[in-house]
Amino acid sequence: MTTSKKNPILSLFASVQLALFLLFFLAATSIIGTVIPQNSPRAFYIEKYGQKTAQFFQLLDIPDMYNSWWFLGLLALFAINLTVCSLERIPQVFRTIRRDGLKVVPEQLTKFPLRHEIQIPEPFTLATEHVATLLKSQGWKARETDKNAGHLFFAEKGSWTRFGVYVVHCSILIILAGALIGSSAVARKILHDPQFAFKGSIMLPEGEVTDHIIAFKGGEHIDLGLQLRCDAFAIEYYPNGMPKTYRSRVTVIDNGQPVRTTDIEVNQPLTYKGVTFYQSSYQPYQNYRISLKKQGTGSETSATVTTAKQMDWPETGVSYGIVNRESQGEVTRRLKIWFTDNQGDPSIFWVNSNQEAAIERPSGTYLLTIRQMYATGLQATKDPGVWLVYGGCLLMLVGLFIAFFLSHRKIYVFIQPEEKGSRILFAGEANKNKVGFESKFSEFISKLEK
């Protein structure tokens, strides 16, 4: 700890007190953003908390606190603390695991909390051989030396597990690095390349094509470098009326060529060249798609129709249109259709959305289906850091397992010749799970006593 005296800032960042303080402070301040609604418009805060408080919030970036200078600053401090703390301690761990167990003075062994002494009738050389075989059979790779008119064995297992906690620390740094690489703010403000990492969305009507999305933060257009067409959007419902599936059929167009057509559903995104598209919302349009068939002739047609507009189907001499509709919110349930083949009175009738209706006319029977048109709300994300985050998460679990459940165990066996037979001193230590090691230790000794 001589360095810490020289540099007080370094010693502050290497201290566990700071780590404890930061962990606790991060936990405490994080509560704020769960109580005060985040990312609402400014007027909301003024109305709810009053002008003065709202101004104070603005000053501290409370409306977007998890991206505020002070919260990110805390996280940065935390990362620095984690790094310095670990770097300072890792050399100590190296020294600990390099310490040669054979250099121990036999008198020290008698002071180990975990020790046991036995006397056996076998002479010294035979006893030494026994111990050597037993150690080997129990998987201890022992080293040995003659010492103080006796013989000392030393073996250890799992010395590398002392690094487990630093694996966890390292994994946190990797996750933070991944988050930084995948951050759209970093891509925009530091790399000046908004296409490097972004999050945004687009409302895409059926049949239309987009080559950009609108960024969540800032609202500017981000060029996708490809085109995406929404071929169809559909909602399926359970019998009880709850939504079952939101599905968009989309086609990716790269360099003017359609390269892939696929369905996007919630929990089933589409990834193409690093950009991932998610089903996130939808918007019913006041446009309708009408499909018409004339029975027995094979002629059919379809058209996009708005209300109160007459459409013609010249092939059959039919005219039709929507004269009225019944909606629930923006979703149309029923439509009133006007239909004529110019022979006799026109047919006027109600039809449910997505249900086929048969129309008997003097010129034949016509089948009509009408459905409302939608725009699908897609979210698009490009996050080049996500695999680093996932890797960090995996590493964290591995590290936690090592740090909590594996231990560094050492065993010493010192054999001394006696007038009749030999005396054997066992000593052991483990840095974790001491109780478990104790039972292993006595088990080991009982094997020799047999």
Place this chain on the structure above:
Amino acid sequence: MDSSQLFGITMIAYLLAAAFYLGLFLFKIERIGLIGMLLALGGAVVQTTAIGLRWHESYQMGIGHAPLTNMYESLVFFAWCTTCFSLALEFRFKTRIMGAFVMPCVAVAMAYASFSDRIDSKISPLIPALQSNWLIAHVVTCFIGYAAFAVAGGLGLMYLLKQTATYKKHNHTLAGSLPELMVLDDLIHKTIVFGFMWLSAGIITGAIWANEAWGTYWSWDPKETWSIITWFLYATTLHARFTRGWRGRRIAWLAILGFLAVFFTYFGVNFLLSGLHSYGSA
């Protein structure tokens, strides 16, 4: 026999188990404790069947999914995890008395799930956001963590009671049947370590799922934020122990505080705050 009847039997078994365990604590009669343990064990067996049956019933309704998707099912699963964890610890460490501090919490969870007006016990179909293979991984990892933290909180309470009694030399009274302080301290540490591992796994599976469904692995939604607050709290506790040598009373208090954070993450967020996890509130 349908699953709701079996859940009813489970609830009664847990209520009785809690009563008998408390009887063991109050009267220190071994046999009462044994009955408590058998009731808890029997309850857990019936509940396992009930959960399996409810799963099966959902398939018969044509909306098959694991029974882990609303507040009722999550409370039931919490009760199941906590009972199993507590029984495992009881067998492993011979600490039957622990049931007096854990089973009441389990019984309350089951009773609340069954009787509260706010909780709908119907099997309902899965909304699109929940239709994912991550559902089981996420819920199971989180709830093993919650169960461990609930037990750690109970142990913390036991520690404080025992310590107060030891300090006042009232050891012959109630607290006499509690395990030694050293044993309790070690158990608190072990359960926190176990819970921390699973909470980490729960947060990670949740993050991966969020990225699959919503396109972002972390959005500071209140549930996410409270889970990380809980994680920070337990991380602080572990560091205080490992590096500052905190033991005993302080760790016991932190175990209780940690469980309060868990409780808020689980309940408070659903009922008091709004966010993406709102389907857990009904």
